[in-house]
Amino acid sequence: MPGVAHTTGGATNTEKEIHFSLEYIVHCKNRATAEILRCPGGLIEGIAVIVGRVSSCEQRTPDGDDDYVRLKANYGPPHWKRRGEGAQWDAGYETTGYFLSWIEDAYGPGIISNLNLCMEGSKYHHRVFKDLTQCSVKKLWKAYCALLKDDDGAKVLEILNSRDEEDDQ
Secondary structure, eight states, rough: OSSSSSEEEOOOOGGEEEEHHHHHHTGGGGGHHHHHHHHHHHHHHHHHHHHTSSBBBBSSSSHHHHHHHHHHHHHHHHHOOOTTTTTTTTSSSSHHHHHHHHHHHHOOOOOOHHHHHHTTTTTTOTTTHHHHHHHHHHHHHHHHHHHOTTOHHHHHHHHSSSGGGGGGG
């Protein structure tokens, strides 16, 4: 099997499996513990892949959801960086993971789970962010980018308290 691991299975979460490459583990035997235990993160990410694929979101990047789960479980690799300006919120991986983590920190535990539940079995619509946070995803991303540049948070509060562009549409 190429790579480190993959998931497979049927349409329901009870039929899914995570497969790890024994060839890869043997190849990395001198650092196998670290490589596999990159897999508390990898294993957690694999589990997130299995349970998180409930929506058919074209714009939300599922790998960002998976990395959000890794961050919340404290298994984010040390090389991950918070990126804002110049990137998109749905760029995936750690960019989306950190953004979703910030939303959860700002709006309370369970908000990202509720976001996923709102989209279960349906297509993504940007309105779900507004419904749950009272802010559009564009406004949230703008506030998050400002937070990465502004330690005192004044600009973030200014953005979050401003009229939302989406209100005018």
